[in-house]
Amino acid sequence: MAHILVIDDNQGNRDTYAEVLEADGHQVLTAASGEAGLAKLGAAQVDVVLCDLKLPNMDGLAAMELAHEKHGPIPWILITAHGSEEIAVAAIKQGAFNYLTKPVDIARLRATVESAARLAQANRENRRLRRELGYEEALERIVGNSPAIRQVKNMIRQVAASDATVLIEGESGTGKELVADAIHALSNRSGRPYIKLNTAAIPRDLLESELFGHERGAFTGAVQQKKGKFEIADTGTLFLDEIGEMPLDNQVKLLRVLQDGSFTRVGGNQQITVDVRLICATNRDLKQEVLAGRFRMDLYFRLNVVNIVVPPLRERREDIPLLARAFVERLNQRHRQDKALSDEALHYLRRQDWPGNIRELENTVEKLYVLSPGREIVVHRGAVAPVAEPAPRAPEPAAPAAPAEDPIRALVGLPLDEVERRLILATLAHCGGNKCKTARTLQIGLKTLYRKLAAYGVKE
Ligand SMILES: Nc1ncnc2c1ncn2[C@@H]1O[C@H](COP(=O)(O)OP(=O)(O)OP(=O)(O)O)[C@@H](O)[C@H]1O
Ligand SMILES: [Mg+2]
Incomplete structure (x- = not known):
């Protein structure tokens, strides 16, 4: 059974086709003009179109x-x-499935519709598989297993299917863009356009034209008509990054699109209607921006239909080892190598506060990777931001320590020299690379420390 739309201006023809196809078990919709047919296509499921x-x-x-x-x-x-x-x-060259000539032979009509329906079914199945594949992939790209990140993933699953506008908030580098990508990939709109625009990266006086397009001659330099991102994203998703940076006059126009789905290009007066799902992200506290008068309250409410807050990395430290290993894995593939994080490097990474969040972690892992000559990734002085005198900190959230991370147990089976090497390097990292402090902490002489470091190949 398939859903067939019959478009013909002749009522007699419509009735005949409908009768034949319904007798074959199909569901038939009819329309008397191209315009009416297109409207039905937008409103109902249609697998095959039969059109005069x-x-x-x-x-x-x-x-x-x-x-x-x-x-x-x-x-x-x-x-x-x-x-x-x-x-x-010519029509077939333009993408028609097939044609029938009048007077329509009923047997041919039935057979042609049947094979078109099979194609539609195969296409649908294909799309479903692709969606499921994309589904897994998009969520897997968000590495992490902390309760906080699991909650974010659940939100993504829940909101993806709807067309609701989503506001993603979180500090810089927390993965807001990955979240937006996943929402689109998991939605019914995957496979349709996914357009991203970073509001902060566009000069103020060009932003309106970027978003809504312009007519030829709208301003100096507008030599041609240009479509804006809203038009390009039609039937798909538009991701507006750094929405908090949007100037107030653009906010007015954005609000209008959200209210009635239509806008005019700059310098034009034709109303353009689009079907776009909007996802926005910001690393500002948008509510605060509203209170400060820099962001319109009515727009804030329109954007904030669904709110996803991506937590900073320091609030989900238990994800650090997973993330760090994932980054090493990616680097291994890129460099065709087989490096692994040393325990001291992992320990070092776990202790940082990561104000730049995952982006900063990623960059640091890459630096350590590149600077570690051997198979083991170690912490190099100068490669990482110096750690100031370790401030007394709140106890870390008690993440259940994986057996491999029990510091003593991890050392069992190693030669004493190697244990000493690790301890010295870890202490050095802990002391922010400060050798005097390291020697004091270990209660060994500075000269001894220098000698050992030289033997380990640690350069100045
Ligand atoms: N959970 C994660 N798993 C793997 N990689 C991640 C994760 N979160 C972020 N990243 C990586 O960290 C980097 C920063 O992520 P992203 O660009 O999504 O952050 P953002 O929140 O949009 O930051 P900004 O506010 O600065 O634009 C990217 O390279 C991204 O791939
Ligand atoms: Mg971003």
Whole structure:
């Protein structure tokens, strides 16, 4: 059974086709014009379209083109007058599934619809598989197993299916863009356009045109008409990054699009209607921006339909080892090597506060990776931000220590020299690379420390 849309201006034809196809068990919708047909395509599930070529106003080919543009590849069967095979062949080149000539042979009609329905079914299955694959991939790219990040992933699963506007908040480098990517990938709009615009990266006076497009001659330099991101993202998702940086006058226009789904290009007066799902991100506290008068309250409420807060890394330290290993893995693949984090490096990474969050962790791991000549990734002085006198800190959230991370147990089985090496390097890292302090902490002479470090290949 398939859902068939019959578009024909002749009622007698519509009835005949509908009767035949319904007798075969299909669900049939009918429309008397290309325009009416397109409206039904937008409103209901349609697997196959059977469409007369000659229609009042918009002909069957034009309707097909618009439909393919807006709804993707729906198998389209054109019915042409006897003797217009040339047009029919051209139509197939333009993407029609097949054509039937009048007077329509009923057996051929049934067979053609049947094979078009099979194609539609295969396409649907394909899309579902692709979506499921994309689904897994997009979520797996968000590494982490802390309760906080698991909650973020759950939110993504929940909101993806809807068309609700999502506001993603979180400090810089926490992974807001990855969250936006995943929402689109898991949504029904995956496979449709996914357009990103960083509001802060566009000069103020060009932002309106970037978002909404402009007509030719709208301003100096507008030599051609240009579509804005909202038009390009039609039927898909638009991700507006750093929304907190948007100037107030652009906020007004954005609010209007959210209210009635339409806008005009800069310098134009034609109302353009689009179907766009909006995702926004900001590392500012948007509520605070509202209170300070820099962000419109009405827009804030429109954007904040669903709110996802991505927690800073220091609030989910238990994710650090997973993240660090994931980054090492990626580097190994890129460099075709097989390095691994030493315990002291892992220990060092776990202790930092990461004000730059995961981006900073990623950069640090890469630096350590590149600077470690051997298989083991160690902490090099100068490669990492110096650790100031370790401030007395609140006890770390008691993450259940994985057996491998029990510091003593991890050492069992190693030669004493190696244990000493690790302890010395870890203490050095702990002391921010300060050798005097390291020697004092270990209660050994500075000269001894220098000698040992030289033997370990640690350079100045
Ligand atoms: N959970 C995660 N797992 C793996 N990589 C991550 C994760 N979170 C962030 N990253 C990586 O960290 C870097 C920063 O992430 P992203 O650009 O999404 O952050 P952001 O919150 O958008 O930051 P900003 O506010 O600065 O734009 C990216 O390279 C991203 O791939
Ligand atoms: Mg970002």
